[in-house]
Amino acid sequence: HQTPKLLAKYLFSLIDFQDGDSFFEPFRGEGAFYDLMPEPKDWCEIRDGRDFFNYEGETDHIITNPPYKVNGENVFVKSLEKCLSISNKSVNILINHNMFLSLTPNRLEKYNSNN
Numbered sequence: 001h002q003t004p005k006l007l008a009k010y011l012f013s014l015i016d017f018q019d020g021d022s023f024f025e026p027f028r029g030e031g032a033f034y035d036l037m038p039e040p041k042d043w044c045e046i047r048d049g050r051d052f053f054n055y056e057g058e059t060d061h062i063i064t065n066p067p068y069k070v071n072g073e074n075v076f077v078k079s080l081e082k083c084l085s086i087s088n089k090s091v092n093i094l095i096n097h098n099m100f101l102s103l104t105p106n107r108l109e110k111y112n113s114n115n
Contacts, residue, residue, distance in 0.1 A: 003065040003094060008032035015092055017061055024059035026052040026066065026083065033063045053082060062087045065094040 012033060017023075023037035028045040042059065044052040066079045083091045 002030050003032040005032050005035075007094075008036060011092065011094065012036045012063060015061055015063060015090060017089070021060040021089065022058075024057070024062050024086070025064055026055065026062060026079070027064050029065070033065070037063075052079070055082075055086070058086050058088060060087065060089040061092070062090070063092040 019038075020040075023041040025031075025034040025037065025041070025043045028034050028043040028048075031043075034041065034043050042057060044050040044055050046052070062083045064083070066076065068074060068076045080091070080093065083093070
């Protein structure tokens with residue numbers, strides 16, 4: 001689902017950043033967050049041939065509304081780990097209650113045993 005622009009604007013306003021900080025949107029979609037980011041900024045979007053899980057850069061801040069499932073697989077934890085590994089200052093992720101309900105102990109254990 002795409003992030004409503006008004007919600008993106010509000011969430012972006014909560015990020016504490018300095019002039020010159022870099023930004024990254026790993027799941028750009030229609031650009032609700034990306035369009036708000038000052039330069040320098042970068043993005044990924046699988047539909048445009050830029051897969052976040054192959055991204056090798058670093059950034060100061062990440063703000064995103066990630067997909068929670070890809071091809072039926074819950075990829076939230078994998079996305080979060082990748083975000084935390086490339087961000088130097090903050091990771092800001094839009095999360096809904098359904099995503100939290102999907103992180104059952106059995107699913108987390110299965111994820112951990114596969115990684």
